[in-house]
Amino acid sequence: MQKHTIMVCDHIHESGLKMLESQPDINYINAADLPKDELLKVVGQADVVITRSSTEINEAFLNAATNLKALVRAGVGVDNVDIDGCSKRGIIVMNVPTANTIAAVELTMAHMLGCMRSFPYAHNHLKLERVWKREKWYGYELKDKKLGIIGFGNIGSRVGKRAKAFEMDVITYDPYINPSKATDLGIEYTTNFDDILACDIITIHTPKTQETIGIIGKKEIDKMKEGVVLINCARGGLYDEEALYEGLKNGKIRFAGIDVFVKEPATDNPLLDLDNITVTPHLGANTHESQYKIATQAAQQALDAARGISYPNALNLPIRENEIPDFVKPYLDLMQKIGFLAAQANRGAIKSLKIVGEGEIGEFVESLATFATVGALKESLGETINYVNADFVAKERGIDVVKVSSPTAGAYKSIIRLRLTTDKEVIEISGTIFNDDVQRIVEINGFTLDVEPKGRMILFKNTDVPGVIGDVGQILAKYNVNIADFRLGRDKSGLALAVILVDNDVSEEVLKELDALKASIYVKYVIL
Numbered sequence: 001m002q003k004h005t006i007m008v009c010d011h012i013h014e015s016g017l018k019m020l021e022s023q024p025d026i027n028y029i030n031a032a033d034l035p036k037d038e039l040l041k042v043v044g045q046a047d048v049v050i051t052r053s054s055t056e057i058n059e060a061f062l063n064a065a066t067n068l069k070a071l072v073r074a075g076v077g078v079d080n081v082d083i084d085g086c087s088k089r090g091i092i093v094m095n096v097p098t099a100n101t102i103a104a105v106e107l108t109m110a111h112m113l114g115c116m117r118s119f120p121y122a123h124n125h126l127k128l129e130r131v132w133k134r135e136k137w138y139g140y141e142l143k144d145k146k147l148g149i150i151g152f153g154n155i156g157s158r159v160g161k162r163a164k165a166f167e168m169d170v171i172t173y174d175p176y177i178n179p180s181k182a183t184d185l186g187i188e189y190t191t192n193f194d195d196i197l198a199c200d201i202i203t204i205h206t207p208k209t210q211e212t213i214g215i216i217g218k219k220e221i222d223k224m225k226e227g228v229v230l231i232n233c234a235r236g237g238l239y240d241e242e243a244l245y246e247g248l249k250n251g252k253i254r255f256a257g258i259d260v261f262v263k264e265p266a267t268d269n270p271l272l273d274l275d276n277i278t279v280t281p282h283l284g285a286n287t288h289e290s291q292y293k294i295a296t297q298a299a300q301q302a303l304d305a306a307r308g309i310s311y312p313n314a315l316n317l318p319i320r321e322n323e324i325p326d327f328v329k330p331y332l333d334l335m336q337k338i339g340f341l342a343a344q345a346n347r348g349a350i351k352s353l354k355i356v357g358e359g360e361i362g363e364f365v366e367s368l369a370t371f372a373t374v375g376a377l378k379e380s381l382g383e384t385i386n387y388v389n390a391d392f393v394a395k396e397r398g399i400d401v402v403k404v405s406s407p408t409a410g411a412y413k414s415i416i417r418l419r420l421t422t423d424k425e426v427i428e429i430s431g432t433i434f435n436d437d438v439q440r441i442v443e444i445n446g447f448t449l450d451v452e453p454k455g456r457m458i459l460f461k462n463t464d465v466p467g468v469i470g471d472v473g474q475i476l477a478k479y480n481v482n483i484a485d486f487r488l489g490r491d492k493s494g495l496a497l498a499v500i501l502v503d504n505d506v507s508e509e510v511l512k513e514l515d516a517l518k519a520s521i522y523v524k525y526v527i528l
């Protein structure tokens, strides 16, 4: 009998381990107690691994895991997994997305209540110091307080429901959902982040993405109410830890409840020195019920994958380079960039994607659509969106994906086009490949251009009057923003679209100043 090896790299509930032990066709190795450098010496034996957040699936791990075919992340967040690295090596990555939802929701409520009543401090005062001083421990009630929820997915929406049961006034910010998901629950929906910053208590439940890292920093804390309470049971770094520390230290933030840290284990984190914070060592998923569910589901997914039966909750599709004609690959890559660019330039709940392949690329419009969807949803879903689940997730979100192909492409050999429609606006971007692999955006919203889709880009639509380019240059120079490239598209009606590639980060201040120019119609900033 052919035996498959499943290695468990982190501690999971014993129910999952028992499922693996009892299989005649499975070699089961429990490596959860091995130091991580020792793990690298044995992981080469594994066909499938089960991990949690404490194992970094990075280049070193993947180089050592020479036989690996599939990886099961026993939990939701995959920010510790190099999914592209796995895809390139043909390793299928799966997660177990909803088994710990309730555990994380309830820990969030525990932190919220703990913060409002200084629960651990009152507890320690009595238990450790044997002091009975009731007048020291006046807390606050949740009732009638305004709760701001950033991210209204599986966890955020359930926190909202529970907060309503506590008679709180609840508002959510999640530009990627249909507002009725909140309003149907009697929860206010906003697209103005400042409405969240005005709340009494703020909690975050987004994935860790380029957009959400540091979504709460010093500037946001400055705008908050005196005595605000902040909760983070999602991912370390969504609240900038230095700004959080400062805010807690100077009392602007009355209390914080924190389960997750930028660097874990977080035993040296300065936040632990403060006495207006409740902290837990990443326990969001740690209930018996959830760990039982996660371990058994992860074990079943690992068994199915090892036997090649199925890959439930797969997040990627290994890119089998040899099955894709060479000329198609740069178009797929370009289409993903166009999707990412379009979603950043036109933020909001995506209603539809129209993907067009013209010329010889036309017959690959199905693949183009998958890559466009991945790019467009990467903005809201981070690393959890990939080639396997893109079509499914788009359907689940009610996004209408339309594919059109045509054998001719005008002046080009092939051209690809994306029209992305959100609840707010429509953006259309076209691109092509020159000389086999040179990617170019050739049109944005009807403006003909020639732009390399790369790095930091400012899109500046303006009335085409003398002096605009000079004004833009002056503002960027004032803020030491170096221009790497400046492309201008003009139309017959007297409008122009400038695409400015810049070498360094552009602050909101710069964007506001550009937008304040008389000629400005809009300013958008995207990073590819």
Ligand SMILES: NC(=O)c1ccc[n+]([C@@H]2O[C@H](COP(=O)([O-])OP(=O)(O)OC[C@H]3O[C@@H](n4cnc5c(N)ncnc54)[C@H](O)[C@@H]3O)[C@@H](O)[C@H]2O)c1
Pocket (backbone or CB within 6 Å): 076, 077, 078, 097, 100, 101, 104, 150, 151, 152, 153, 154, 155, 156, 173, 174, 175, 176, 177, 205, 206, 207, 208, 209, 211, 212, 233, 234, 235, 259, 260, 282, 283, 284, 285, 286, 379, 380, 381
């Ligand atoms: N502490 C723990 O042990 C623990 C346990 C489970 C999950 N988590 C973490 O909790 C978070 C939420 O998990 P989930 O299962 O609810 O995920 P989910 O995918 O169901 O929901 C995430 C929501 O965030 C929204 N979002 C994305 N970018 C946003 C942005 N910039 N602004 C506002 N909203 C945005 C998405 O549209 C989505 O609705 C993840 O980071 C996950 O890793 C932590």
Ligand SMILES: O=C(O)CC[C@@H](O)C(=O)O
Pocket (backbone or CB within 6 Å): 051, 052, 053, 054, 074, 075, 076, 077, 078, 100, 282, 284, 285
């Ligand atoms: O227990 C873990 O591995 C982390 C759980 C949680 O953060 C998740 O993302 O599922």
